[in-house]
Amino acid sequence: MAAELVRGQNHPLPGSRLEIRVSAGGPAVAGATLGDEAGRLREPGWIAHPGSPRLPGLEVSRQAAADHRIAVNLEALPKAVHRVSVLLVLPAGAGGPLSFGALAAPVVAVTGPDGAEVAGYTVTGLGAESAVVAVELYRRQGAWKVRAVGQGYAGGLAAMLEDQGLPRARETAAAVEEAVAPGAARAAAPPARTGGEGRGLPSAPAGGPSGAPGTAPETLPDTQPEAATALRPASAGPPAPPVPAASGPVDYHHPRRAPRATAGPPTSAESSAPAPPSVPSARSGTPDRPVAGDGPGWSMEERLYNQVWGMFEDLARTTAAYRGAVDFADSRMERELDEALADPRSRLGPGADAARARAGERRAELVDRARAALERDLAQLTAESEVVEPALPPAFARWDSPAWDVHRVPAQAPMAVRLGDLGLPEHSVLRIPMLVRLPLERGLWIDAGRTSSAASLTADPHRRRRLAGELATAVAGRLLAVHPAGGLTVHVLDPTGAAASALAPLTESGALREPPATGPQGVALVLAGLTRRVDLVQMAVRTRATDALPPDVDPAGQLLIVHDFPHGFDDRAVNRLRYLADEGPSAGVHLMMVADREEAREYGPVLDPLWRSLLRITPVPDDHLADPWVGHAWTYEPPLVPAGSPVLSRALGRVAEARRRHGR
Missing domain, CATH: 3.40.50 (Rossmann fold)
Structure with missing residues (x-):
């Protein structure tokens, strides 16, 4: 059964040959960009669009349309590519809508070579955005996954390319728009948007990347390999933009191991009510034992560093999945109560009490399912932490680590240093080392x-x-x-x-x-x-x-x-x-x-x-x-x-x- 994703959630891909089907709700340009390990778009040649529809391992539609099919062969992608972002852009000057808020919510389905759907995602909450990264395929520890992104840009294609780190992004965006203009002019007018399509978490206000955090806490920059900013490796480009929302189950598939089979997500018991954010069920069998140094890199130090940051990201996203599911359960319970008790005459009596009890039971069921998924992911991360922590060198290790007992002054400086630990209230025991790149x-x-x-x-x-x-x-x-x-x-x-x-x-x-x-x-x-x-x-x-x-x-x-x-x-x-x-x-x-x-x-x-x-x-x-x-x-x-x-x-x-x- 296909997994129905919510924003931020990921799902493993079963093979290298895929087809991505997109229903945009109206005439839109479908394309894709390639990213390196840091998610950075290095050059215009890494963009597939109607004017240049074919790249190694990738082919997109040749004109603007309401429906698209994108062919992907992950094995044929260049070795430097670690991410494929599937994007939708509204063509300028075609007489169509100026923002996705005027269209039905775009729907994305990832299918295997046999046509069987692997994962689906409805891109909800869009408003003034005229460009959106719908989903991304990304490589993690040698295995490929799909993640629901839903990140919109009111500044259009140019803002999207700038956010992906492309030099001279505005000039490239103008050239792409010029190349797709003939096809966009032939596109049919879109249907009007109706309320209530899709489901999921609302996006942030338009005007920039949807959901970009505007919170008081100081954001730690992404320090994955070749990411840039204050706490990043030195060889850098800009960091991948923050993705607001949830994550699916953590997968510690080692590249030298056979892939594990996964079960699909459970379906909602209530056909009349909107379905909750899908929480995948537990994997069959026993998860593979994590391996210390399982991250990318040339040296063990670099692999451990990248593995720690991978654990950091996994913990952030799986917690976001749980919080998003709880928020959804709360909002659905409130909606059900509002509908059941809309008539003032029905707010008292046995019927009202029964309605409240049913809504509370359904909320508890959703929260319990989300908590079970969180506990499963935390168990996997805890197992990885128990393997990784003892393997950390002194620069990365806690003061009570045995690594300090055998410490000797090194011949060269390390790539990073530990400046503390980070944790979240949902799991007070699990801590992630806060590693900061050197030199500061x-x-x-x-x-x-x-x-x-x-x-x-x-x-x-x-x-x-x-x-x-x-x-x-x-x-x-x-x-x-x-x-x-x-x-x-x-x-x-x-x-x-x-x-x-x-x-x-x-x-x-x-x-x-x-x-x-x-x-x-x-x-x-x-x-x-x-x-x-x-x-x-x-x-x-x-x-x-x-x-x-x-x-x-x-x-x-x-x-x-x-x-x-x-x-x-x-x-x-x-x-x-x-x-x-x-x-x-x-x-x-x-x-x-x-x-x-x-x-x-x-x-x-x-x-x-x-x-x-x-x-x-x-x-x-x-x-x-x-x-x-x-x-x-x-x-x-x-x-x-x-x-x-x-x-x-x-x-x-x-x-x-x-x-x-x-x-x-």
Whole structure:
């Protein structure tokens, strides 16, 4: 039985040869774009449209029409392709509707070579959008899946191509529209849209990608291979846009294993009521045991890094599926009650009580089914976490991991570092490592002030400040321990000397080249030296004379830790700090601030760009970070060293010994 998907849900594909049937509800152009591992559209040649209908492994319709068939051969796609996005665009100037809101909801069906339907999706909730990515086929751990996307663009094809990272997207969109214009002119006029078609979750207001999160939590950029922004691999393009909504069951199909058979989704028992978002039933048999290092990549480190981010995405989407199903169950119960009790005369008595009971039972049934699917997916993710966590290298591992017992100063810097853990309230035990790419493209702000989280509200202000200092030391110590000897130099500003106890592991181990700077003069001296270094490096890069830097310029990466900002800072020092936050990363100078924003309020909006330029983390658990796919507010847990553990002191002792051995 075919799976009826809701936005964000995915489903495994049974083979490589597929046909995608699209009913657009009126004349529309059907096409497809190819994406690399990061979902990025590299060049115009990766777009299939009526003017260029054939690409390797892909063929689309040759003109605008109400119905389309797209042929796909996944095995024939270029090896660099990891994603196929199926798109619908309303042709401009054809006398037809200007937005999908005037049409019936588009319907997409994915079928196998025998014509049997594999999955279907009704693209609901569209309004002012004139272009939409309906579904995407994507490769995950060697297996292909289909995902319901339903992401609309009021800016049309140009906005869609820009969002997929295509250079000169507007020029390409104009060329595509010109190529399809003759066929669009021959298209028949569309039927008018009627209310109530389709089902699913509503999209976000038009004006951009539908459902793009506009929430308060700071979004963690997608850091899958070759994705771009603040926490991404270095070889980059823009990240795939956030996809609002739900996910299907998590599939850990290993590329060297035979595929597992899956059962189709259960059908709704009530034929008269709208069907709920489909929740696939449990897979037959026992799921394959996850394998550590099952992500893409050339090295085990890269494969583990990508696998962790794959787990992060899976957990975000499967939780979104559960939340979407619960929301649907609530809305359906309200609708049923409204219909049953619309007549004021029927709101009391045994009949009303029975109607309420029936609506409540149906809601409970839907929620129980969704919870069962969530629990199944969580069990699979937990099993993967139990395999992956012990295999993580020190840079990725928790402080209590055995990896630190055998830690040695490496010969080269890692690709990423763990800056904490992320979790959601639906599954308080499962935690995903928060891995951040190195070198840091954004500085870090350890917020020592009060936040809205329960842990922050109940913590003593002095304890929060002490924990903030300990977190800064733990992060700096981890960075020193995972860099080669002499590969990272740490400078510490402690104007008031209040952080001496928190800094003890750094100062007592000998891992610091210079003791922490105190007082306004010490602050000014360190800031002047780092500002000069940034100026010299930038000048050398512009003139292509990087080998002509003065001998006193330290070639190692630089990390500046600022405690108790703004104490000890005058206006000149504040300006230098802002300069280092903006220009430092490009010259190998990175900033980590321990600060309470309220204590710097006298500077007003002058410092707003500084706070925005830094990635905020907290010394106590807080839900201020959002994922780049769904936009959940994740609970962040800081990577503090366990109380009484000597792991950090031992690691820093090895750093100091390696520096002495190498004369650095």
